[in-house]
Every structure is written in structure tokens, then in C-alpha cells.
Amino acid sequence: MLARILRIGVGVLTVGGLAFSTLVPRGAQASANGTLRVATTAAVTTWDPALSSSTEVEYMANVYQGLTYAGPPGSKPLIRPQLATKWKHSKNGLTWTFSLRHGVRFHDGTLMTAKSVINSINHINKVWNNGTSWAPVKSMTAPNKYTVVFHLSYPARLDYIASAEYLSWIFGPKALTEPASWFAAGHDDGTGPYELSNYQPDRQVVLKAFPKYWGGWNGSHYKTIVSSIISESAVQQEMVQSGQADIAKGIPINELSSIKSNPSLRAIIGPSNFYYLLYFNTKRKPLNKVLVRQALSYAIPYQSILKVATAGRGRQSRGPIPYGLYPHDNHLKQYTYNLAKAKALLKKAGFPHGGFNLNLTYAAENTAEAQYAPLIKESFAKLGVGVTIKSLLFNSQWALAKGDPKSAQDLFLLLTWPSYDDDWIDLQVYYECQKTTTWNMAYYCNPTFDKMTNKAIKLEVSNPKKARLLFHQAQALLVKQAPVAWLYQDVTFFVTDKQVAGVTLNASYPFVTFYYPMHPA
């Protein structure tokens, strides 16, 4: 009897299973009209525009806007009007006057005026205790409803600062008064073409077109953007191949050939402002010797790293400033892979056969670093220099580096990106003397370099030619001293369905895809 029961049971299960698998709708799903489905890795840490400084900028930049907007690096003009239509500054760069666009509505319906701008920036400064790039602003006045005058305590390029993707949004009254829970539930009060419609933590973000957007809705646009937060590249690949997503942003570029062989998909490749650095710990022997650092800079297999990490489509960095950003120097010296030179320099430094060991740390979550760190180890081994690789979670890696330089790592791999296109600030952030380490993991301290950059910053507005010259000299000094090896600039790789058109890449906004210009083909 038991056997009979079992046999019947098995039969039922099989039949049921087959029936079930035919019932469930599967296969390519066409998207609802006017909906763009995005697969992205961008998680949300906060919806508060005065706090947002992380990956959620991908959504924020479609929902909020700043006074100005930066075009792709190298484009002219670089800084373009957005919420401000024109601006001018005094000769000494201490007074900036912005004329605002008329008729811009926040998502709560109120009108944007000079008051809104002043309130937003004051709020940001208060929250961060004047620790943001708005720090130079001493005071602001509104001579009329649509004009804002900034009085600075030292000259700064406010037009660049206003175009940043962090902490430069102009937001409406709700974002000033509502409590944190309002944000956490998924609300916004920006001026952008889309507004936040639905948010499920770690899962999904839905943006809907804001009907009263000042740019209007002429032409073809997507009405709804559904972003699924998927951190697994294989899953993103599945989604875009099976038609569950129209655009996937997190697929590794090594999969390019399988994407190309799929007739319904299109691969979009473009330059990116993400770049990788290898810090040398200048406070530990023997990396405290310039010759040793220079030697190691010649021993890094730049082209192999590019091949493994970007399928050869990235670019080796030329100095500390990414391509197309101010003050990048196209004639700056660049180290190349030259083992003979490396060996000669090591010999000069007193290590003819290497004979020392270095600890290298990289971020465990970063697959690119995981892949090319062994290449660096391999190459250094040819000089007789040993490398012990340690993968740490980024937060641990960073915390370790912020401790005592004598007991920290020797080599620190970092992925980073500029906050806005006026990138001289990165010369300070990564290379200036820091009493408490934040981002200067080379612990490099050169008063001459600091003096040069500070002088250049002061001249940026009043004497741009001299400023640029000084910046170039500072970078040349940096390259000679080699506290850091500048590895490469990454490439942006999106996979879209062929039905999606209007995808524009703008490396000035790392992480961001602007949805407004996109439309169904």
C-alpha cells in the first residue's frame, strides 16, 4: 500500500511540476509603454540632498539639480546653465552673481527663487559645519527675486562647485523642514525631470516624470524609470538578456563578446572618471626613498592591468588629474613598464636584488583590484621584491590606513573619482600634508608642493594662466617624487536593449545616467 501511495505521489508531483512550469509566464517581457527598466548596483544610503554623498547620486541627479551643469570632460563650454541662466564674477573672484531661471517649480509645487537657493546652501553648510566645497561662501544676498550674489572669503570657481554631483543640489522647502523619516520613506523635493515615486530598500527605486518640469516634455521621453538594485553582475546579465531589464550598468566588460553576439543587445562603451591609484607608504622603509618608488613605478605592468581589468579599453593615467579635467597636463611625464630601468634605479637606491617585502591591501569588494593585484605582485617579484597581498573589506582597508603609518600597509590600492570637474581639489585631498589621515594614504608631506598648490588655487580666478602653470609644475613635482603610482582610468560599460535610444555618457558625473534625454527607439 505504501508503495502505491509513493508511486501515485511521484506521479502527481511530476505532472504538477510540468503543468506548473508551463503556467508561469517566462521569457522576454516587453516593457510597459514609456517605462525604462534599469538594472544597477547603486544602493541608497540616504534621500536627503543635504547629506547624500554616495552611490544614490545615480537617482539624485535625475531628481535634483544644481545651479550649473557640467558637460562631458573636454567639451566646450564645460560648465553650462541649469537652474542659473548666467553668472559673472568680480575680477578678484570674491563676488559671484548668478541669475536664476524663471518659472522653475519644485516637486512640491512651490516656485524656485533666490531665497530657495540661499536656504539650500545655508542648510548644507550648517549640516556639515562648513566642511563642504561651499566653504568659501561667506554670505549670500538676493537683490531681487531671481538674482543671488555670493560673497566669498577667498576666491573660488563657484560655477564649478555649483555643478558638483554631491551637496550642490538646490532643494525646496519640504526638504528643509521634513524629518529624516520622510526621506527614508522615499520622498524628494527637487527640480529635476523625475520625482521619486517608490522606494524599497536594497531592492528598487521608481522614478516618475514630473509633469511641471521646466524643461518640458516635448519629444519622446520615458515616463517611468524602474531601477532594480542588483549587485550581482550575472543576475544583471540574465535580466538584460531575458528582456527583464532594458539597461544594465553593472556587467563586467570581459563579457563584451557574449553581449556582442546577442542581436537584441547593444554595448555602450565610453570614458569614465573612475580611476585607480597605488599608494606607496612614504613613511616606511624602503619606500621612503624616492628612487625606490620611482623604480617600482617603472615595474608596474600598466598594459596588462588594462587588459585584465578593462579588456584593454581603459587608459593609463597621466598624473593625478583625470583626462579632460582641469588642470590635467597632457604633457606630463608618464611612467611606463620598463623592468631594465626599474632594476637600474633599485640598484642606485642600494637594493640591487630587491630583497625586501611589501604588504599590499586592496578592497575585497572590488573585483577589478582582486584581478590585477596578482599582476603587480608577479612583476615586482622579477625585481626581487616580495609582495604579500591582503584583501580587506574597503572600510577595514581604509581604517587600517588611517592608523599609524609605521604599522599600516606598504601598498594601498584605491578606486576613486573626482567630485566635480574643477579637480585641483584632488591635489590637496590626496597629496597634501594631513595631520590625521583621511585620503592621503601615502602619508606624503611636502611643504613645497603644498605651497605651490595653495598659490595656484588663490590665482585660479584672477590669473588663470599663471594658476595653470603652477598646477602643472606641482604635478610634475609629484610625478618626480612618485608617492603614488597612477594606474588607469576605467571605462564605462552599459548594456542596453536595442530599443533604447538617447543614452549619453557624461564622465563628469560618475555613477550617473541621465534619463531625460533617453527615449524608446
Next chain:
Amino acid sequence: MQSLPRYVLERIGYTLILILGITLITFFLSHVVPSDPAALYAGAHPQAAQIAAARHRLGLDQPLYIQYLLFLKGLITGNWGLSLRTHNPVLRDLVTFFPPTLELVIAATVLALVIGVPVGVYASAHPNGIVDGLVRILGASLLSVPAFWLALLLQIVFFGHLHLLPLAGDVSSQYSQNLPSITGFPLLDALLTGRFSLFLDELDHLILPAFALAAYPIGLVARMTRANMLDTLSSDFILMARANGYPVRKIYSRYALKNAIGATLTVLGLIFAFSLTGDFFIELIFFWQGLGIYAVNSIQYLDTPAILAVVVIVATAYTVVNLIVDLLRRAIDPRITM
């Protein structure tokens, strides 16, 4: 030997002390790991001033033991802190992420019983036959296969090659915009709101993870049932009954099966322990939005409040289940000494 109620009270008291000890150790260990919670809270690319502001906002400038006491107080009052990663109250995150995990674990356990018991019984009815041999080999395999590898294999075979089942996730993207949330259990909510296609879609996504998680328990239950059935069937009582002409089928259904199921219940403790650890990997690989993936994300981010909360939950669940299983064993077989 003590009376049952006294024993239970003692064990509960002991469990509480245990959990307290675990929180203490975890709390202080998390301050040994190099990490900067203020920097974590401040976002991906914070400047020095932003970090300082965050430190003050999070109350991190207070001495360590005060932070621990505040943490304990919060545990009891329901304020389990703010997640450094999601910026949500941790308790709310847990309430969101726990039901899908429970769903997965229940599905795996049901599979283990529904498949394991009949297979074990059938094998014991025809000992040393071909089926029996297959069952033994399969059982040994299921007990030795790494769960994370099995999960990946299932993905390769059922999605990559056969295109029968989805690769990962718990629901297709076209449904994820307006998921119902009444009880928090996805399958239940879909049924309660009458959305049958959503229910089928979620079930579709549940199949591979549930089987991957159920593999070890299936092997365990099958072998367990089989062995205990054989033991019982060869006992004197049964032999006597058969010698007296008692129908074989009745023997099975009345005595042997009950005995086997009773023995299987005691393996539930092991199944639960396995599910706790295996669940981490299954959720990670299948991108199942449950407690496991929340824990992994929290660990990767070094989100201390969230990690502490997960540790408390896991330790509590584990010790409570062990207590229940021990009591069950005692109830079934009073000969067992504690």
C-alpha cells in the same frame, strides 16, 4: 534528575546569560576591527569635516562602556540602533528581511520531510535492492556536497542550459513595483490578495534556492528514516507480530512509520543549525532578499549596529531551537539523560 519545569527554567536562564555574553563579546570585538563608523555613515567619499559631523551625530564620542549600556537598553526598549548602511532603524530592517528567510527555510524543511521520509521508508522496505543502493549513494552525496557549489550548479543547469527556472532573485522585475505587504511573507501576501500570477512567479523563484538549501536535510532525513525503520523492523516485537501473521502493511503504517518520524524530529535541531549557516550562502548566490543577504551586506560594510542585531537574533534562535529539540528528545525517550 530534576523535574521538567525546573529544568526548563534553568535552561532559559542559562540561555539569557549566554546571549548577554555573546552581545558583550561581539560589541567589543566590533571595536577591535579597524573601522570608522562615522566615515561609514558619512557615505562613499567623505571629507574630513563630514566625518567629524557624523561622529558627533552618532554619539560616537562617548566612552565605550556607555555606548554598550545604551545598546543594551535599546535592545530591551526596541531601539536597536540605526544602520550605518541603510540609515534605517535596524529593527525595521530586520522585520523587513526576516520573513523571506523564514519562507525559504520552511520550504527547505518541508522538502526535506516530504522527500526524505518517503524515500527512506521505501528504501527500508526493499533493503539491498537497486533503489536502496542508489538512495545510499545519493544520501551520502547530499551530506557531503558544499551548499554554495550545489546552488551554483543548479543555476548553471536549470537556468544556463535548460532555461527552465530563473537565475536568481525572489520575484520578476515586472511585479516588484507594487508588492503587497500584509504579513511580510511574500507567498502568503500574494495569496491573500488573490494575485495568482504573482504567487506562481514567486514560487518559481523559490524552487532552486529551496532545493539547494534542502539538499543536506534531505540526505539526513532519508538516511535517518531508513536506518530507524530497519532498526524497528528488526526488533523483537515486530518479528513476533510478523510470526503471528500480522499483515505487513499494518505493521508499517502503525508502528514503524511512527517510530521513524519520531526519530526524524530529533534531527530537526541539526537541520536548523545547518539551515542557519547554509542560508547565508544560498541567499547570497540566489540574491534572495532575506536576513542572510542583509547580514552579509552588513558585514561587508562593517555596519556594527546591524551586525550586532543579527548576532543577537541568530544566537537566540539557535539556542531556543536547541532547547526545544532537547526537550522533544527527552519527551520522546525519557531514557535520555541530559
Next chain:
Amino acid sequence: MFTRAAPQVAPGPRLPYVGDLLGRSRQARLGAWVAVVPLAFILGVIFVAIFAPWISPHPAQGAGESNLVAILQPPSHTYPLGTDELGRDILSRIFYGARVSLLTSFVVVAIAIVVGVMIGAAAGYAGGIVETILMRLTDFFLAFPSLLLAMAIAVVIGPSLKNMILALAVSWWPWYARLVHGQAVVLRHLSFVRAARVAGVKPFTILIRHIVPNTITPVLIQGTSDVGSAIIAAAALSFLGLGAQPPTADWGSMVSLGREYILVQWWYVTFPGLAIFLTAIAFNLLGDTLRDINDASARRA
């Protein structure tokens, strides 16, 4: 897998082993197969681990050297199991990975046995407050699923092969302590032990000479099965990035790295995982067979 068969502490439902199924003459031959094949496989794995540099098709790649001309190639004549993202031959990497896996699992089980046996024997023999303290300590460690405990420890002390071994050993010794404790309690009351105590023999000597040898057999049998479980646990931890660091070849981290390419380059995930699976099951079956032999001889005695 991550949990192990319940240690034989108290009478109660015993978990089924291969030995349950032997005992009939027809099965004796099958039983021989079940015993011999795993043993042969294990010897094979040990052989491969020792002689990896000589039998690997591409020994330098197995050790970690990159080969960028052949990135992510499917299985072929030159690369029997395909290549990884740095072009390295996966078969050679599996051979070299055997070293890490066997070393890790043996050392973990060895440390766990030594520490666990000492603590359990001491607790069982000493009795009184020593026993209470030691066994409460053991219970404390057992209050957490062992793999999660190992994960937590590994995250705290930092990822490296050495630290992973330590973390696993720390989370595994309690099982042996419990196992030995029960038997030590029984032995403590036996006549020859009491005689030794009366005769003034030092407690430590009694432990080493009388208690431990009489408890060692189930420990060693459990240990053999545990090597299989340790291989899986170590692979699980390296899967999470907590074990051997690149470019050391390691089965668990190979499966982890291969995940990114699972849709197209399926070989990267499949073959290292297969190595884990087959080695683990071989050790488990070997342990089962040993247990069966032991039971049979105990029954006859």
C-alpha cells in the same frame, strides 16, 4: 556538511552509517568497494598535492603566474579544464589548490582534536568545579553554529590562510571536548584508574596514559569524517574571501571568482567545486567505514 554527525555522547537515536547496511554476505563485496574507493581517491589527492609541480600541465600557472594570452578559455587540449580570468590553467590550479585544502583541513582537525581532547579529558577526569567551568566554556562555544563562529572570528582577526585555520580550529574543538568528556567521566570510576590514583600517580600522567588512549578511537574516527567537513568549511570561508589570498590557488576562492562568469564560462565554477565535493565525500565515506569496522569489532568483543 557544516554540522557534523551528532557525537556519540549519550544513548539515543544514532545517525545511520554505511555499516548499518553491511552484514549480509552479498553486501560484503559491495562494502569492500565502499571502503576501498574512497581510500584510493584520498591517496590520489594526497599524491596530487605532493607532486603538483611535477604533474601539473602548467605548474607555473598553478602557482599563480598569469597567462594573459588565454583569458577565460573553454576546456581544450592545452587547458584540459579551461582557464581563469588571468589565463591560468584551471587543472593546474586545482592540483595546487589540493595542497591548501589538505593542509588546512588536516591542521584544523589536528588542533581541534588536541585542544578538545585535553580539555574534555581534564574536565571529565577532574570533576567538580574544574569540570563545570570547562564544560560551560565548551557550551558557550557551542551556542553558535560553528561555521558562523568561524566566520566571525576570521572577519575580526583579518583574512589570511593562517587566521582561517585558527578560526576554524577555535570553532571545532568543543565537539571533541564533549565527545571525550562523556567517556572520561565513565573511565574516572573504573578500577584501574582508581588504583592508579591511589598509588599516587600524577593526574597528568593518568590523563595521558590511561584516559586519553581509551577515548582516542572514536575521536580519530570522528576526525576522519571531520576532515571532509573541514574541507567544505574551509572552502566556504575562502568563498567569502576569508582564506588564502591571491594568487594562491584555493578551491573555495576559485569558485567565488568564477561566479562572475557563471553564465558563459561555466567550467570555472564547476571543476574546483567538484574537487571539493569529491574529496569531502571520500573522507566522509572513509570515516563511515572506520566507524563500521570499529562497531563490528566492538560488537564481537
